[in-house]
Amino acid sequence: MIYDCVIIGGGLAGLTCGIKCAKEGLHTVIISGGMNSLHFSSGSIDLAGYTEKGAIVKKPFEYIKDLIKSNKEHPYTKIGLSSIKKSIDFFIDELASDNIPLNNNGEYNHFRVTPLGAVKPTYLSQESVYSSKGKEIIKSKGKIAILNFKGFRDYYAEQTAANIKNHPIFQDIEITVGSISLPYYHKTEKNLHEFRSIDISRIFETEKYLPRIAEEIKRAAGDAVAISLPAFIGIKNYKSIRQKLEAMTGKFIYEIPTLPPSILGLRIDHALKDRFFSYGGEYIAGEKIVSGKINKNEVESISTLNEGRLSEIKSKYYVLATGSFFSGGLQSRLEGISETIFDLATNGTNPRNKWYSKNFFDKKSHPFLNFGVVTDKNLNAKTKEGKAIKNLLCAGAIIGGYNPIKEGCGGGVAIASAYKCAELIAKDLKK
Amino acid sequence: MIKLENISFDHCIKCTVCTMYCPVAQATHLFPGPKQSGPDAERLRIKNPELVDSSLKYCTNCKRCEIACPSNVKIAEIIQKAKWNYVKIHWFRPRDFFMSRTDLVGSITTIVSTITNFVVNLKITRAFMHIFLKIPFTRQFPPYAKGTFKKLYEKKISKTQRPFEKRVAFFHGCYINYNNHSLGQDLIRVMNAMGYGVDIVKEKCCGVPLIANGYIEKAKKNAKFNIAHLSKTETPIVSTSSSCSYALLHEYKEFLEMDNSGYISRLDYITKFIYDEFSRGNIPKMKPLGIRAAYHSPCHLERMGGVMYTLGVLKKIPGLELVILNSECCGIAGTYGFKNENYEISQAIGSALFKLIDNANPEFVITDCETCTMQIEMNTKYKVLHPVTLIAMALKE
Known part of the structure; x- marks a missing residue:
């Protein structure tokens, strides 16, 4: 049995590519090793957050247009501006149809707040993180209350408050900190210290305790007009829960991500999987692709390893969306950087002591974040002999030649490259 | 001393993704979740076995934590080992004893199946079982068949298998042997249609219920017996039970620490075997079914990477409109859901799946696992079929 497209890796890139392929009617399977x-x-x-020199990018598409002219090796250059724009629209549409609307600030970036209170530029956010109403409140300098639940250990309201006060947009805004208690939960025998964000989000998801939580919020927030809560006000139903909480409290509700697990990310993951299934895609979880056979610049098959036995899987096209070091797509060894499945060519070639900067927060960032698989202009992976592999395309963080942290473009590259791969595959197979 | 090969808990990066996907932690806060019960607590247990936490008993061993783990930590295995290695129970537990002795109970009840099925479903029996054996009153039991599949095979089927040159050995498992002969017969029809004659070898219960109830020594005895007999065969071996397959392929080696290399390269869960045959072009003639069915993927099949093959095979059946359900645990987890203390949790875990099935509005539900079948049939209005049964239905006479 031969699939049209096998996608190795089920993250942001893999899922986006899978949705587009399955929507085009291709027999698509995503194989994912772990969440x-x-x-x-x-x-x-994040589409494009920072310039080469570290300045904040205001208009990401304009910036990318210039980048394409000057940087031939950047994945954005290979994808092209029109595909990047199409991919972002596609992504917004797909998530909107799963009830996760994403907002942007027109052609401008907006800011998001990290768990520790850093303020970073980004392009698309859920409505609890960016909306025109939130923008107005910041403009009119309305008072903000940053709240946490008593005893919850994966988020520190005081730290967030102290850090965001350093940022220019919050400078003249009054910010208070407070804590609220979680209403008695009937099956709880454990201390709130043991709760993670996921446990609390499930309590929110039942909607049973909203009136009592709303009372607590009102008490702790005083006369603040905007409230920030750790991001766990529901999973699937978060949109309506937020609306209800806003109606009950009469205040604007903002979400700040907690330490992992991130519920904001989980919502995107669930919505993408729902979309993929709705187009008939197959998602195989907990399976690792360990090797692949390449013959005459074409992938013949890939293999899983179970109980010491290899099983072959065949497809017309393969998409490598295995991520970077953290997700296991790349590996660093004493002798160098390697790609873990096909042992493809990587750009991680300089001597080991040049892979990183000694200063962790170096403005120039770490060179290893640039490492990845070498691709040709159509995102086809290249072998160590420098030959492009016809039916193996790369999407997301496995692609070399850009720095997702320094440039603030990880999400954008993942979505755009995934969409581009799917476009190329669909075009070829539908010929 | 820590064995160096057993330090997968050290690969845990504390990301808590396993706890997000743990069906038990979702259903009850009494279970602190796989991360805390597994890799976190393992450090403490190694230091001092008295630090074993009683909440371990809530783990169903569904293995969804291991599927979710991005760092390859054998979370469920750590919990299972801790459950039984640190806690030794010496007293007699009648319910757990009989529930895990599927061979013993099965071989007696199949002799008097009509009476057993009648008596088990009497309200008075159920009340007695509820009070004294702590088996939930409302839990449905699978009916026992008349005689065993093994006898049926020896008496009627074996001679029909002689003409085939290509052979396959069939590990039928307890469910087919004592409860569902027709699935065994479906398997034989399908294999025959693909040109394979079916042999059965001597076997005992694979040991899954024994492991789940803490009878590790007895499980090892059964494993030794099965390993000896399966290793004697020279043909491919198939099993129609996802959990038996998982035990034979994985648990024997990793959990019971026994050598199953004598057959491991030849044994497959049935849909993998059929998938490979289909890929080689050996596809039997099938007529269009004209059925709409929803597919539920069992946890253990997901863990062993088998869902892909089941879907691949199902998609080759003409006229089968397939709705693939989002992956959710059904909650029964073998004998877990047959116990009073777990019943509520078990039903709560399954509720999400039952809703999905109702929304899909199929004619049938398809799944690979026998206890998932029991749970879904009890909680929804649908009949549940095994993938092999669907192929058998599609075969031309």
């Missing part, structure tokens, strides 16, 4: 790093992400999509 993806959306579970550790902000849940916002």
Whole structure:
């Protein structure tokens, strides 16, 4: 049995590519080894946040247009501006149809707040993180209350408050900190210290305790007009829960991500999987692709390893969306950087002591974040002999030649490259 | 001393993704979740076995934590080992004893199946079982068949298998042997249609219920017996039970620490075997079914990477409109859901799946696992079929 497209890796890139392929009517399977790093992400999509020199990018598409002219090796250059724009629209549409609307600030970036209170530029956010109403409140300098639940250990309201006060947009805004208690939960025998964000989000999801939580919020927030809560006000129903809480409290509700697991990221993950299934895609969880056979610049098959036995899987096209070091797509060894499935060519070639900067927060960032698989202009992976592999395309963090942290573009590259791969595959197979 | 090969808990990066996907932690806060019960607590237990936490008993061993783990930590295995290695129970537990002795109970009840099925469903029996054996009153039991599949095979089927040159050995498991002969017969029809004659070898219960109830020594005895007999065969071996397959392929080696290399390269869960045959072009003639069915993927099949093959095979059946349900645990977890103390949790875990099935509005539900079948049939209005049964239905006479 031969699939049209097998996608190795079920993260942001793999899922986006899978949705587009399945929507095009291709027999598509995603093979994912363990849950993806959306579970550790902000849940916002950064398109282009910082310039080469570290300045904040205001208009990401304009910036990308210039980048394409000057940087031939950047994945954005290979994808092209029109595909990048189409991919973002596609992503917004797909998530909107799963009840996770994503907002943007027109052609401008907006800011999101990290768990520790850093303020970073981004392009797409859930409505609890960016909305025109929130923008107005900041503009009119309305008082903000940053709240946490008593005893919850994966988020520190005081730290967030102290850090965001350093940022220019919050400078003249009055910010208070407070804590609220979680209403008695009938099956709880454990201390709130043991709760993670996921446990509390499930309590919110039942909607049973909203009136009491709303009372607590009103008490702790005083006369603040905007409230920030750790991001766990529901999973699937978060939109309506937030609306209800806003109606009950009469205040604007904002979400700040907690330490992992990230509920903002989880919502995106669930919505993407729902979309993929709705187009008939197959998602195989907990399976690792360990090797692949390449013959005459074409992938013949890939293999899983179970109980010491290899099983072959065949497809017309393969998409490598295995992520970078954290997700296991790349590996660093004493002798160098390697790609873990096909042993493809990587750009991680310089001597080991040049892979990183000695200063962790170096403005120039770490060179290893640039490492990845070498691709040709159509995102086809290249072998160590420098030959492009016809039916193996790369999407997301496995692609070399850009720095997702320094440039603030990880989400954008993942979505755009995934969409581009799917476009190319669909075009070829539908010929 | 810590064995160096047993330090997978050290690969845990504390990301808590396993707890997000743990069906038990979702259903009750009494279970602190796989991360805390597994890799976190293992450090403490190694230091001092008295630090074993009683909440371990809530783990169903569904293995969804291991599927979710991005760092390859054998979370469920750590919990299972801790459950039985640190706690030794010496007193006699009648319910757990009989529930895990599927062979013993099965071989007696199949002799008097009509009476057993009648008596088990009497309200008075159920009340007695509820009070004295702590088996939930409302839990449905699978009916026992008349005689065993093994006898049926020896008497009627074996001679029909002689003409086939290509052979396959069939590990039928307890469910087919004592409860569902027709699935065994479906398997034989399908294999025959693909040109394979079916042999059965001597076997005992694979040991899954024994492991789940803490009878590790007895499980090892059964494993030794099965390993000896399966290793004697020279043909491919198939099993129609996802959990038996998982035990034979994985648990024997990793959990019971026994050598199953004598057959491991030849044994497959049935849909993998059929998938490979289909891929080689050996597809029997099938007529269009004209059925709409929803597919539920059992946890253990997911863990062993088998869902892909089941879907691949199902998609080859003409006229089968397939709705693939989002992956959710059904909650029964073998004998877990047959116990009073777990019943509420078990039903709560399954509720999400039952809703999905109702929304899909199929004619049938398809799944690979026998206890998932029991749970779904009890909680929804649908009949549940095994993938092999669907192929058998599609075969031309």
